[in-house]
Amino acid sequence: MKHWKLLALTALLAGCQQDDKASGNDAAKAEQPSAQETPDAKSASINLPDGIQLIETVERKGNETVIPYQKYQLDNGLTVVLHQDDSDPLAHVDVTYHVGSAREELGKSGFAHFFEHMMFQGSEHVADEEHFKIVSEAGGTLNGTTNSDRTNYFQTVPVNQLEKILWLEADRMGFLLKAVTQEKFEVQRETVKNERGQRVDNRPYGRLGETVAEALYPHGHPYSWPVIGYMDDLNRVNVNDLKKFFLRWYGPNNATLTIGGAVDAEETLALVNKYFGSIPRGPEVTMPEKAPVTLDADRYVSFEDNVHLPLIYMTFPTTYARSADEAPLDLLAEILGGGRTSLFYKNLVKNQFAVQATVSHPCQELACQFTMYALPNPASGKSLADLEKIMRDTFAEFEKRGVTEDDLLKAKAKHESNTIFGLQSVAGKVSQLAAYETFTGNPDYISQDIERYNSVTKEDVMRVYNQYIKGKNAVVLSVVPNGKENMVAKKDTYTPAPRDFVATSSPKSDDLDLRIAKDDFDRSVTPKAGANPLVSVPDFWRATTDNKLTVLGAKNLETPTTSLLIKIPGGHYHTSKDKAGLAALTAGLMNESTEKRSTEEMSLALQKLGANINIRATDTTVNIFVSSLTKNLSETMALVNEKILMPAFDESDFNRLKAQTIQGIENSKKQPESLAMQGWLKLLYGNTIAGIDNSGTVSTVNSITLDDVKGFYQSFVKPESAQLIVVSDMEKPALLKEFEVLNQWQGKSNASTKSFDKVAFDPKTVYMVNKDKAAQSVIRIGKRSIPRDFTGEYFKSGLMNFNLGGAFNSRINLNLREDKGYTYGARAYFWGDKEMGGYVASASVRADVTDKSFIEFVNEITEYQKSGMTEDEVAFMRKAVGQRDALKYETPNKKLGFMANILSYDLSENFVEKQANIIKTVSLDELNALAKKHLEIDSMAKLVVGDMETLKPQFEALGYKVEALKLPE
Structure with missing residues (x-):
């Protein structure tokens, strides 16, 4: 079962940044396109049409x-x-x-x-x-x-x-x-x-x-x-x-x-x-035409929202993408608010005035913005006005502090590594070429792109700070909880123009200047595919380290990078329910300071290498994900070893992370999908640790002590029975040599297999989680089911479900999205691990058609269970699923996932061939028998998240009992 991380404000706000700089899709036409190569003899020999x-x-x-x-x-x-x-x-x-x-x-x-x-x-x-x-x-x-x-x-x-x-x-x-x-x-x-x-x-x-x-x-x-x-x-x-x-x-x-x-x-x-x-x-x-703007005064604006924490967001207009000033402004944003080495982190997050604060410089083709935001920690007593003052004081501190060599090194390394890691797939390279051509007219812009960051000086950063930020005007937005207008940083001083624009009149059909292509072939004939390409499962090798880590490795020559995953048995399920969240909190603290370095010093060391180490807990494991430029792997692995063997478990880090976790849990209560996930776990697993999200609840996290964290670490973070999966351009002997740094890590995890009895629920009851005045409702229908396998009943059940809810043009999605317009997307799927599994059909739907959408879900599942698939649907499934192998193993991350499954499920090396044979030969009768077995609607739980006052009588009119579901607190 997938658990959602609750403190997701960065992801939420990412949607408000209109472009993603790392993707290259925000590129603008370069002032000076890089030199272009002339056609070579090889290309000239092609017979061009x-x-x-x-x-x-x-x-x-x-x-x-x-x-x-x-x-x-x-x-x-x-x-x-x-x-x-x-x-x-x-x-x-x-x-x-x-x-x-x-x-x-x-x-x-x-x-x-x-x-x-x-x-x-x-x-x-x-x-x-x-x-x-x-x-x-x-x-x-x-x-x-x-x-x-x-x-x-x-x-x-x-x-x-x-x-x-x-x-x-x-x-x-x-x-x-x-x-x-x-x-x-x-x-x-x-x-x-x-x-x-x-x-x-x-x-x-x-x-x-x-x-x-x-x-x-x-x-x-x-x-x-x-x-x-x-x-x-x-x-x-x-x-x-x-x-x-x-x-x-x-x-x-x-x-x-x-x-x-x-x-x-x-x-x-x-x-x-x-x-x-x-x-x-x-x-x-x-x-x-480029269209950067300036402001004649600070503009304070605000709105009320269904949020737990207020938020202050400040943005200064700057330049435009690919201008000479974009790169130094990006580096300025890194210095001020780019992670744990930044001034905003020090002045707002580390001292627990804010649970989150960051600075960025999103750029678009015509104009850019220098943006920053913070969410106050309620325990600090700081208001939005206080946070605004700290932000502005931080500017003054930066002026005195200036730009250091480390500032430049870490920002430049980050940009270079992001660029290289973005080239690990054909899709990544194609999208970069497409963006460069669209916005610069020069696909060969990548080296120039890297160089414009590498050439930034301290003076450049200070120049753009003085030009765009110091003493300049900004938009200052306050977002406050409903009914809390008094919490704004400052009373609104600006009212945007009204939206009642007068548009030009709509054209008639005869006014459209249609352009008609003329062909000498029949476009209505769908082209036939060529012969299926030969797809090779990645070659991989096995080894065991001196400290009994099981290693599975594969070579990848696409980029000079190394990605590895260490999976350590022991996760959320291995804690008591009154301490739910302990595994996640322990993993979070392992991302903080060590006995040798503070959080900031560790972050700086990684940033200068262009490397990343991320530790997180799942239901059953603690996972350590590492990505590094191969040239810096030795230094990166030394830091991995330091994080594993010498976590500081510092009390101030613990208190800050604990407070952030609690605020994230509170924030999740305002998010419909998070409420649905919490309600779903409660329905399926009841009063057990599995019935609580792995972030925990406010009460369980409050109960966790630093000694609890140390105890979890000592019990579970051990190498025996752990797995190390690696994908690199480096050869096996050299990689194993790099892993020797971990040999001081000793011991075996106390983790054991966990399973949970099924919980009784009434399939004639719709369980509801209330969200007042919700614009959309979340529907979930499903149940506990079989554990995951790769060539057995679970795998075949996934094939059976493909046409019901596993593809865009599945019955459920075509009905609710394409035919009815009730939702942005609907799906159904089996999920599972080695011990447990389940089935769920879900969608977020318009609030005013919640009951109608629910009926369509029930009807589609019921009809599929009763009548099964058609021959045409089986043929579609065979082609769609059977030809995906070419896409399965392309990137290092896909290879990591593939090999992790081999180790976790002890799969044979030819299991992919077995899957392909099942896809080709499984019969319609067998698939329909699985539908009859697994899709009985009266065996499924029904959950709805929405405005209960409105929805309760509607569902009662459908003949269901309605029960309010109390979530863990």
Whole structure:
């Protein structure tokens, strides 16, 4: 059973940062593009189809960080970037359109994001709901994302399926509009509303991003409205508004097609020309003007929300992405608030004035923001006004302190390691190439990107501080609990412009300037796949260290990195329920100071290496995850050993972490999904340790002492019976030599196998967890079931469930999301470990259709259990699941997970072949028998999280008893 970490405010607020700098998707056009290589003889020998021009070829010439590629352009303006990588038999296809919410107009917000949805709903030659089905059936994965500056669509598939994906992408680029109907428009409008409800309206602090944007940017600025749009805008427009937006921005001349993997360049270009070459170019598109802003005064704004802790958020306008000032501002953010070595950590978190505080510099193509936030620790008595003063005093401290050499070293190492780790997959390399091309016109920007950080000086950091922060005005936002307006940092001094924008009138169908492609082949014929690629299970080796650690290793030459996982028996289940949270707290303290170094000193040492050590507890283990550049592995392993053998278990660290945990638990009570998880554990496991989330409850965490932590550590954190899984470009003998540093770690964990009796519940009762005035409700239907296996009944049951709830185009999701528009997504799945397992169907749904959604869940499960799968569904499952092997082992993290299962479940080396044979041969009758056995609705518990006052009479009218479920406190 997956347990959610409760202190998730960083993740919550991440959605308010409109771009992720590490992804490269926030790139902007460079001031000085890097030098480009000329086509070499190898590339020149390719027979290019008419209509395609080779622009450049870039190859690696040594050990420099570079992504080799060839860049081409079609006559219609489409840019094509090819990256050949034969390490795995797969292909990744990315189509990036240089259009995001910044290309929209007042009164018509959310169009770019809306098209992210519409472009999965079929096109002229692809039937409704077929896009997901075709890619899934090909054994692939797919998705799309939208931000303020671009929209991208991407698929990863076995390489033999490449032509099919190019056909799909070309069809929605050139042949979408005839398939965009009013009916589809209405359904996806409801889906977007559900997405907003789930990600914004029903999430604590969810309206932060759009509130800040409205205050920071002037009326009509491209960033002054949210990417997801205002629902009033989407309610007002019609389908022709969307079609006009598509015709303006989604032409081939505003797109980059990037393809990576084990592809043949000549064959791929012929396919690209066939499917994309005839699509007419759209209106001309120019690079947008940069639009940074300044403020004439501090702007104080606030809103009330259903939150536990108030929050203060301050943001200064700065520059734009890829400007000369972006890198030093990023380094300034690291110094002020980037982790445990920062000034914000010292002045706000370490002394327990705040439970969380950070600084960042999110950048977009047209403008950037220097942002910081903090949440007060209630025990400190500090108000938001107090925290604001500490923030501003910290600026003054920085001025006196200045920039140190360590500041520069750690920030630069972090950027370089993040860049290199981002290249571990073909998808990572393709997305980076696509972003660089879209925003700079130069895919070969990676070395220049690293260099612009490495060249930052102390003087550069102080210069940008003086230019953008010192004495400058900011937006200061207070988010306070409902009814607590008196808690704001300062009374509002600014009122954003009203949202009642007057938009231009909607066009008529006859006014649309449609562009029709002319072909000499039949696009309605789905391309056939080539022969299935040969997929090799990663070669791995075994060893046992002198201190009896079981080691399983594999080689990976994609990047000069090492990733390893140490799994130590003993976790949440091995504590008493009155001390729930002890395992997590112990692991958390092992992430803090050691006997040799303070928390800050340890963090600095890791940052300077560009390494990461993360220790966390699961239900049954304590896991230590390590990532390092291989060149720094010796130093990193010495720090791993120090953390394992010499945790300080410092009292001040303990008190701070304990307070943060308690506030995280309190915050979770405002999050519907967390409430659902806590209620679900209670229903399935009752009054046992397994019935409590692994973070614990307020009362159990309060009861934990430092001696309890030391006792857990002494009992369980031992090497015998532990496992070390490693993926590296280093050879086995050299790696084992590196692991010798751990030989002083001795002993055997006291962990034993844990299981829990099943708990009785009434399947005719709907158990409810109340969340007043919830914009969405959470539904869970399921039960305890069989433990996990890899070739037995559990594995086959997963195959059985695939068409019910295991794929995007499963019966449940198509019904609730695509047909009804009740949810952003619905699913069902089996879960389990070696001892226990279960089944659950779940979704977050619109509050006003909670009862209707529940009925649909029950009907779908009941019908599937009664009548089973169809022959067509079995055929789809065989193809979709059977062709996924090419994607299973690509990245080091995927290899770690694969090998961890081999050790944990003592799997035979040919278990993958056995799985493949089961997928091919399992009969419809056997699958349907499993449905009858496991999906009896009257054996399942029913849980709903939502506004109980509204929902209780609705469910009683359906014939259910309704019982309020009391959660552990």
